[in-house]
Amino acid sequence: MNAPLTRLFARLLAEMNEVENTEWDATESRIDPRVYYDPEILAREKNLIFRRMPLCLGHADQLREPGSVIARDLLGLPLLITRDRAGEVHVLLNACRHRGARMIHAQNERCQQSGLSCPYHAWTYDLNGTLRGVPKPHTFPGLDKASHGLRRLPSAVRHGLIWAVLDPTAERIDVAAHLGDLDDDLQTLGLGSHFFFRQRAQTRTTNWKLMMDAFQETYHIKRLHAPTIAPFFTDVNPAGEPVGRHARILVGRDRLAEARNLPPEAWDLRKHATLTHVIFPNSLLIYHPDSTSHMAMFPTAPGEMSFVHTLFTPEDAKTEKQIAHWDRNFAMIDGGVFSAEDLFISEEIQSTVASGANDSLLFGRQEHLLRRFHANVAALLNGAD
Ligand code: FES
Ligand SMILES: [Fe+2]
Known part of the structure; x- marks a missing residue:
């Protein structure tokens, strides 16, 4: 683990004693639902963000x-x-x-x-x-x-x-320049020696940013993910922080408390916690206990995107047992958590945003990374370099 990840892990352990996270916003904020359905906004996102960045x-x-x-x-x-x-x-x-x-x-x-x-x-x-x-x-x-x-x-x-x-x-x-301080995190995680296992690409009827939103807060884990992964996670506040326009977020797993009595060398980013890298604008890396998900959102229309999920593994799955194990993982993560829960709810939101039901949507204090993400998008649309 590099120094920033060790620091983040220490913060996550400290959160076990906290009711409030020091990173939270002072107050809630609001966002115009238009950002999810306006074709002009999407055209600018494509030209000023998607076509410019790695x-x-x-x-x-x-x-x-x-x-x-x-x-x-x-x-x-x-x-x-x-x-x-x-x-x-x-x-x-x-x-x-x-x-x-x-x-x-x-x-x-x-x-x-x-x-x-x-x-x-x-x-x-x-x-x-x-x-x-x-x-x-x-x-x-x-x-x-x-x-x-x-x-x-x-x-x-x-x-x-x-x-x-x-x-x-x-x-x-220039990928290294784009990643900035996340470059060293990715080096530390050693994905270069991992093996491709499965990929699914699907077209889904949701704005790309709704899925980016879903992975920058953990407020929904205990409710939306109750049928699947909720039991694997604690309700401790996550430790998350912006890294340039990107972010790293560490969420405590059910075994987090064990790490309290261990020295930092024994803290395990995959067993005690789950790390997410949010790579601006449209990628997410999620480090599961023994596999890694990469998700990418590519808009096709304001309310539609190509969603590409790839699972890679630390070993090359060759035996029947290995293949069956990661097939079960892929079915649960891709079919259950991402498709039937996160993408499902994103499509449900998409179906209400243009209706006038809400003239603004609300980010709570602990949804602070979403507010930052949208501020970064808006700044680029307004000509930031
Ligand atoms: S050879 Fe490709 S279009 Fe003619
Ligand atoms: Fe989720």
């Missing part, structure tokens, strides 16, 4: 073998995420440079390819996007092959995760 697309181990390709549309961009034969990961646009056909038709399809061949006229490309072959080349006497590779977006693998700037005109990516 976004996490999942774990690089999902593309373990050279030749792996995933087709996925995000933020209106048809993407191919590939691992080329040299082992390098690329994020390409899934649109042929001849007349724009998709190289791979299906969304969310994962396949093995030695290269990419367009189904229309069979232009072929390497997995890094380079244009390799054009049938009947004499019909394109002026074609500069070097500048007609598939468009490549700036991307990088850092901490085992794939990051990209989803803007075809962007030139560079």
Whole structure:
């Protein structure tokens, strides 16, 4: 555990004696429900936030073998995420440079390819996007092959995760600068040595920010999550703090009290507590006892998003027993907690926000990280750098 996480853990233990958390806001605050349904706000969020920042697309181990390709549309961009034969990961646009056909038709399809061949006229490309072959080349006497590779977006693998700037005109990516002080946390958690287990991508009828809200407070755990995970957690105030525009939040598990009698070296971020990293704008990392969830929210419309959840594990699940164990975990976390509870309630909220039922929504004192998150979004929409 690095120093900031140790400090956070100590704060969580101190919370066991506290009724009030020192981080809480002095008073409650209100937010205009328009932020969840206004198409103009979403258009600005896309241009000023989503297309400018590195976004996490999942774990690089999902593309373990050279030749792996995933087709996925995000933020209106048809993407191919590939691992080329040299082992390098690329994020390409899934649109042929001849007349724009998709190289791979299906969304969310994962396949093995030695290269990419367009189904229309069979232009072929390497997995890094380079244009390799054009049938009947004499019909394109002026074609500069070097500048007609598939468009490549700036991307990088850092901490085992794939990051990209989803803007075809962007030139560079700096994930470490984007993460700021969270970079060292992610290094400490060592996700780079973890293994891809399962992923599910689904379209859900909720604004992306409602799901970001749901993971920045723990006020709802004992109620909304009563059928699933509530018994695993204490009702002790969480220890949460902003880290630039991001946040780290530590929630006490049922075994938290054991850590009180242990030296800091024996405090366990996964057994005694559950850590969440909120990575601005649209990613969440949740460190379960023996697996890790990455969730990413990609808006498609004001009240709709692509929700991509990936589970990775500290060991490569090979035996039947391991696979059955993490399959049960995935079913509970993805199908139960996230889909049937957090996404369900976010969709329920989405169905009321434009009705006029509330002309403002309320954040309590302990929902302070939500207020900060919305302030960060608003500042960027108002031109903050
Ligand atoms: S559109 Fe792809 S080869 Fe013609
Ligand atoms: Fe939740």
